[in-house]
Amino acid sequence: MTVGVQPLAIPEVLIVSPDKHDDQRGFLSETYSKPHMAELGVGIDFVQDNHSFSISKGTLRGLHFQSSPFAQAKLVRVVRGAIFDVAVDIRVGSPTFGRYVSKLISADAWNQIFVPTGFAHGFVTLEPQTEVIYKVSSRYSPEHDKGLLWNDPDIGIDWPVSEAEAVLSDKDKGLPMLSQLPDYFHYERSRSKS
Ligand SMILES: Cc1cn([C@H]2C[C@H](O)[C@@H](COP(=O)(O)OP(=O)(O)O[C@H]3O[C@H](C)C(=O)[C@H](O)[C@H]3O)O2)c(=O)[nH]c1=O
Numbered sequence: 123m124t125v126g127v128q129p130l131a132i133p134e135v136l137i138v139s140p141d142k143h144d145d146q147r148g149f150l151s152e153t154y155s156k157p158h159m160a161e162l163g164v165g166i167d168f169v170q171d172n173h174s175f176s177i178s179k180g181t182l183r184g185l186h187f188q189s190s191p192f193a194q195a196k197l198v199r200v201v202r203g204a205i206f207d208v209a210v211d212i213r214v215g216s217p218t219f220g221r222y223v224s225k226l227i228s229a230d231a232w233n234q235i236f237v238p239t240g241f242a243h244g245f246v247t248l249e250p251q252t253e254v255i256y257k258v259s260s261r262y263s264p265e266h267d268k269g270l271l272w273n274d275p276d277i278g279i280d281w282p283v284s285e286a287e288a289v290l291s292d293k294d295k296g297l298p299m300l301s302q303l304p305d306y307f308h309y310e311r312s313r314s315k316s
Pocket residue numbers: 172174183184186187243244245261262291
């Protein structure tokens with residue numbers, strides 16, 4: 123697997139671009155390699171794969187995270203359609219606390235986003251019938267499944283969808299604002315990516 127890795131403006135969040143080997147039959151791509159990711163500084167033991175399908179364009183899932191001891195790092199990719207993907211730094215004491223990064227992740231771009239623990243994650247679909255596949259580093263734990271309101275004005279995410287257009291779960295509509303969030307994560311200087 124040869125893979126390009128580019129940090130976003132919050133450098134712990136990475137864009138991963140695996141090679142795609144095209145030939146007359148189609149293509150093959152190593153979409154994940156634990157040893158290669160470790161060589162790139164992303165030494166994560168992912169334990170679960172999720173597959174989410176969204177019927178409509180404008181489906182917004184997030185902003186979610188799991189609290190300790192089930193905090194999750196995520197490696198997100200799109201196998202059909204496209205998403206505007208967002209990661210919000212919620213590590214108390216971080217120089218980028220409350221700031222976000224975003225990236226278009228799509229089947230056409232064949233790119234992935236790595237979101238470490240300490241970040242709330244979400245996306246909105248840019249096409250109908252979008253399918254997102256992602257690895258997480260801790261199992262699902264409903265008791266530890268937490269979230270942050272998608273349109274918290276204190277974060278000010280520039281979503282490419284209006285409140286009227288967004289398709290949200292009732293759960294996501296009632297998530298707290300950043301100012302109401304307990305201190306789930308604390309910033310550790312020069313930590314390895316986790
Ligand atoms: C996340 C998850 C959910 N579920 C069950 C719980 C519900 O019965 C159903 C839908 O769950 P939820 O509404 O939380 O799904 P999303 O809104 O897509 O949540 C995800 O959205 C954003 C993008 C994230 O980053 C998280 O991975 C995840 O929270 O699947 C499971 O059984 N296992 C799981 O790992």
